[in-house]
Amino acid sequence: MRINELADHQKPRERMLSHGAARLSHAELLAILINTGRKGCSSLDIANELLKSVGSLKELKGLSVNDLNKIKGVGIYKALILKAAFELGERMHSGSVDDKIQITSPKDVADFMMGKMEHLTQEKFIALFLNSKNVIIKKKTIFIGTLNSSIVHPREIFSEAIKCASNAIIVLHNHPSGDTTPSKEDIKTTARLRECGALLGIDLLDHLIIGDHEYLSMVEAGYFD
Structure with a gap:
């Protein structure tokens, strides 16, 4: 199902606007960064697949741009966005x-x-x-x-x-x-x-x-x- 086919209360961006980032799941936050899906899969589907493939956020953060690029539906542009987001989060924390x-x-x-x-x-x-x-x-x-x-x-x-x-x-x-x-x-x-x-x-x-x-x-x- 495409993101735009979901009810507003199920869409990651709308949920973030209504409830704040802290209330979103890992998959929903990733879906916002991934932004677009691939044929037959929404960005939320790709986010869930991504999390299942690595097992944890710790492992996801450790993937290189090339590793992320190989995942179907991610690609180089989205891989760069994800790595940039991980790095910013790390810098803000540290x-x-x-x-x-x-x-x-x-x-x-x-x-x-x-x-x-x-x-x-x-x-x-x-x-x-x-x-x-x-x-x-x-x-x-x-x-x-x-x-x-x-x-x-x-x-x-x-x-x-x-x-x-x-x-x-x-x-x-x-x-x-x-x-x-x-x-x-x-x-x-x-x-x-x-x-x-x-x-x-x-x-x-x-x-x-x-x-x-x-x-x-x-x-x-x-x-x-």
Whole structure:
């Protein structure tokens, strides 16, 4: 059935106008972006097929433009629109260092980085460098892969901190499994970085583990006591 054959209360655009974007399903939001259907299928049908083919929004977001282009009824133009929408959403969620974000709690860190990290399929270890007012002045990916305390070198992190005149750092990494429980290596790495920071006078303020729609602050969890 074509979108224009649906009753107004069933059409994604009309529903969004009446009820707001938050009330729409994933498929309805995708249908608005896809805009037009193909022969015999509406944009809503294509959206539902798209979601069924990947299983989750996390997997959908991970598809490349070429992957999306291969899906019948999407094509290169719609694939570009979808990827642009995913990227904008991620940027809005994560912000940027240019926004002069001040960190006052672990939640501030999570709000800044969750959108960038919660959907990653490989572990990424990132350091945030803060000035004397706890404003983020730089972020840097330190390592990609399974976390190991012997691989994450404090010298790389703290040399960067000295270079950008950072007063403190916060590190974080993701667990692709979604489980935020710290591993022995997570705890060992944190302790090592704290010791090095104390010697240099550059405090490690926290180590956050990003999971699936959740995070764990090692400060709040008591690992800094």
